[in-house]
Amino acid sequence: MKVTILQFPGTNCEYDTQHAFEQLGATTEIVWHKAETLPSDTNLLVVAGGFSYGDYLRSGAIAKFSPVMKAVTEYANNGGKVLGICNGFQVLTEAGLLPGALKRNDGLHFISKHHTLKVENNDNIFLEKLNNGDIVNIPIAHHDGNYYIDEAGLADLEANGQILLRYTDAQGELKNPNGSVSSIAGVCNKSKNVFGLMPHPERAMESILGSDDGVKMLEGFLAS
Amino acid sequence: MTAIVNVSLKAGVLDSQGKAVHHALDSLHFAGVEDVRVGKQIVLKINETDKEKAMAEVTKMCEEILANTVIEDYKIELI
Numbered sequence: 001m002k003v004t005i006l007q008f009p010g011t012n013c014e015y016d017t018q019h020a021f022e023q024l025g026a027t028t029e030i031v032w033h034k035a036e037t038l039p040s041d042t043n044l045l046v047v048a049g050g051f052s053y054g055d056y057l058r059s060g061a062i063a064k065f066s067p068v069m070k071a072v073t074e075y076a077n078n079g080g081k082v083l084g085i086c087n088g089f090q091v092l093t094e095a096g097l098l099p100g101a102l103k104r105n106d107g108l109h110f111i112s113k114h115h116t117l118k119v120e121n122n123d124n125i126f127l128e129k130l131n132n133g134d135i136v137n138i139p140i141a142h143h144d145g146n147y148y149i150d151e152a153g154l155a156d157l158e159a160n161g162q163i164l165l166r167y168t169d170a171q172g173e174l175k176n177p178n179g180s181v182s183s184i185a186g187v188c189n190k191s192k193n194v195f196g197l198m199p200h201p202e203r204a205m206e207s208i209l210g211s212d213d214g215v216k217m218l219e220g221f222l223a224s
Numbered sequence: 225m226t227a228i229v230n231v232s233l234k235a236g237v238l239d240s241q242g243k244a245v246h247h248a249l250d251s252l253h254f255a256g257v258e259d260v261r262v263g264k265q266i267v268l269k270i271n272e273t274d275k276e277k278a279m280a281e282v283t284k285m286c287e288e289i290l291a292n293t294v295i296e297d298y299k300i301e302l303i
Contacts, residue, residue: 101292103295104241
C-alpha cells in the first residue's frame, strides 16, 4: 500500500499524515507540488492540511494551478483514490473534484478543538470500517470550514449518499461549529473515489493524545 | 488600461463578515443601515487598449481564478 502525500508551499500536515499512515503499515512518499507526475505505484493520494499559498485570494484557490494538480485530476478521473483533509478539502473543491465550497466560519474565528462527528454514509472505502450513526471524536482546526452548497446540490448529495460526516454533539444531535450547510463536515464525489473533510483524522491516531478514532477512518483505505 | 474587479458573496449566501460589520455599526449607533456586504477588490493593470478584448480576458480570469463562482459574484469595471 503506497500513500502519496502532496506538499504545497504552506502545507503543514504532511508529516503528521505520513506518520499516521506509516503507523498503519503503509509506505509513503511526500511529493512537492512542482512534480508533473505522481508515483506510478500510488494507491491513495492525500492532499494534506495546512495553508497552501498562505490562503491568499481564497483557501486552496492558488494551489489548484500548481503543476501537480493536472496529474491529480487525471488520477481522480481514472478512478484513483484521493483524500483531502482540511486545506486539502478546500483545494479539491476549488479544483472542481468535489462539489461545494468552503467559506469563512460563521463566527469568524479560527476554531481549533476536538469535535464529535456522526458517520452518515459508510458505503465507501473511507468509512467502511465504521457504522452509520457511529460517533467519532476528531480534531478540527480551521478558519474557512463553513461548507456551502446550494439547495439543488445538497439534494444531490443526499440522494447519492455523498455526505460522509456531520458535526454533532456526543449524542449525535447536530451541533454546528462553523455554519456549514446541513452541518456537513465531509463529502465525497458521486463515484466515491474522491473524499474531503475539514476534521483531521491523522491527528486522532493515539488515545493518549485525546482520541484514536482516526485509525478506523484511515484503515479503510488500507483494506481496499 | 486598468480593470477593477469587485468580488462578493452571492445574494443568498450568508456573509458573516458583513453581518459582523453591521452589528458593529449598530453598536456605534449608525442607524438606518439595512444590510452590509463585505467583498474584495482586485485592481489589474493590463496591457490592452481594446475594451471588448480586455473585458473578455478579465471575465476569463474571474471565471478561472479571481472568483469562486460556486459562492461568489464578480463585477468588472474598466478605466
